[in-house]
Amino acid sequence: MSEVKKIATRDSYGKELIELAKVNDKVVVLDADLAAATRTGWFKKEFPDRHIDCGIAECNMMGVAAGLATTGMIPFVSTFAMFATGRAFEQVRNSIGYPHLNVKIGGTHAGITVGEDGASHQCNEDLALMRTIPGMVVMCPADDIEARACVRAAAEYVGPVYIRFGRAACPVVNDRPDYKFELGKGTVLREGTDVSIIATGIGVGAALEAAEKLAADGISAEVVNICTIKPIDRELVVATAKKTGKVVTVEEHSVIGGLGSAVCDVLSEECPTVVKKIGMQDRFGESGSAAALVKKYGLDGDGVYASVKEFLK
Template sequence: MSEIKKIATRESYGNALVELGKEHDNLVVLDADLAGATKTSIFKNEFPDRHIDCGIAEANMMGIAAGLAATGKVPFASSFAMFAAGRAYEQVRNSIGYPHLNVKIGATHAGISVGEDGATHQCNEDIALMRTIPGMVVINPADDIEARAAVKAAFEYDGPVYLRFGRLAIPVINDNPDYKFEIGKGVSLKEGTDVTIVATGLCVNESLEAAKILETQGINAAVINIHTIKPIDKDIIVDAVKKTGKIVTVEEHSVVGGLGSAVCDVLCENMPAPVLKIGVNDVFGESGPALELIKKYGLDSESIAKKVKEWLNK
């Protein structure tokens, strides 16, 4: 069997920017002294005149991005999620969100899979923060193909977009001719009858693998990829619960304010149903190898399958 292709979505971000840069002269990339890590260095090498290193001053970078957007440019402001969503929150809210400017925020190194950088850099709160900003689109792609498609869709969308990317190389799962990316539209990856697993980001592949494990245990789980947390696809969630009656959400993010909370909002308003939220349980991360942390925090396929089975058996 051939080895599964794995690519970090931050790498996808850098490559997608170059492809778009070749077609659009108004695309500008900003970075906060992290071009090598965010992979915007790929764009910088190709278009040095359209890359601006703002230094370790993320809040100022967001202000510069807002100014560029006001002149008709399409800026992609890039940094670690902890700094883009955390440190610069006020500027994102007031300088980009409030005037609804056409700024794209490329936030890399999100979640506990940042690994050895530890709790201070493992941002598990960014989706929650960005969801609260009126008019902000929030996208968390599941693999290389989806990440590149998301960057293109963000460029074409008129308004602020938060794009969440990871450090860890993850399997490519959307390499099929039928794949189509559309902002606000979830993707059904597997049909099922007993429970629906709704996942986002790197947890999509782990959820697919968890569904295979559950299948061997007599549990038929559906799997849905929600790449756009906001606006969320209400129809696919409501249709899923009509079929299976139960929902499990899986995310590399806090269970407070992320995908699970967004799904619960939809169900409370449209079709109340039992929900199990799997994610980071209101704790900070810690330093360690990414794969070991994913397992320790219960986000690997075996842990997901075990939690789903235990919940269904209650």
Template structure:
């Protein structure tokens, strides 16, 4: 069997910006002295006149992006998730969200898979922060194909968008002719009858692997890729609750305020069912190899398999 291709979604972000830049002269990319890490350096090389390095000043960068958007151009402001969503939260809320400006935020290095950079840089709270801002679209793509499609969709959407990308190379799982990305529309990757696993970001591939292991034990697990956290595909959640009666959410993010919380809001209001949330459990991360951290925090396929099996039984 050939080895599965793996690509970090931050790479996909850089490549997608270059391709969009060829088609749209109104696209401008801003960075906070992290062009090499966020991969916006690709855009800088191709279109230096449309790339602005704002220095280590993310709050100012968001303000500059807001100003550029007000002129009719489409800025993509890029930095690590911890800085784009955390450090610059006030500016994102007041300078972008409140006036509903057409700013796209490309947040890379999200979650504990940042690895050796440690707890200060492992942002497990960004989805929670961004989904509280009125009108903000929040997207967390699962692989290279989806990340590129998400960047294109973000450009085409008029209004603020938060895009979450990772540092760790992840399997390409959406490389097929049937794949279609649409903001707010979940994708069912595997049918099942006993339990529904709703996953986002790099946890989608881990959840698919867990579903294979569950199948070997006679447990039929449905797997849904919820790439858009806001607006959430509520219809898919309601349908899953009616179909299997048991839902497991999986995210490389805090279990507080992220995908799990969004799903629970829908289930409680519209479709009562049992829900288990798998994610980072009210704790900070730590320094270490990304793959080992994912295992330690129970976000790998084996851990998901064991938790879902116990939940179903």
């Protein structure tokens, strides 16, 4: 079997911004002294006049982006997820969300796969925070292909958008001819009848691995990729729950307020279903390699497989 291609979605972000700027002169990029890490430094080399380094002043950067949006520009604001959604939450809420301005926020280095930077930088709350802001679109791409599609979709959408990107390289799972991205729509990557595994971000690759292992045990798992956390694809969530009767959610995020909570919100209203949420269980991360942390917290293929097996008992 050939080795699976792996690409960090922060790399996808940096590359797609350049392609976007080539065809849209309204696109500008702001960064908070982290251009090398967020990959917007690549954009700066190509379009130095359209890149603004705001320094280590994330709150002010959100205000600058809001001002640019009022002039008709399409600002992409870039920094680590911890700083974009945590440190600058008030400015995102009041300066961008409240007036519903056309600002796109790229939160990189999200989740425990930040690795050795430790718990202070491992933001497992960003999706929850951004979901609470009225009118904010929230996306969490599974791989390189989806990350690039998210950037393009964000530029086309008029209004505030948050996109979550990762530091570590992750498997490319959407490399197929029929792949089509639509904001607000999920996709069934694998049909199944016994249990639905609804995943986002790196959880999608893990869910597909787990489904293979479950199949060897005679368990048919349906794998659903939900990239747009908000607005979530309610129709698909209900359809897969009705089909299998059991749902497991997988995310590199707190089980409080993220994908799992969004899925439960839908099902509690439209199709009451037993749900198991796989993710960070109300705790902070810790320093360590990305691979070791993903394994320790049960977010790899083996971990998801074991959790689903236990759930089905």
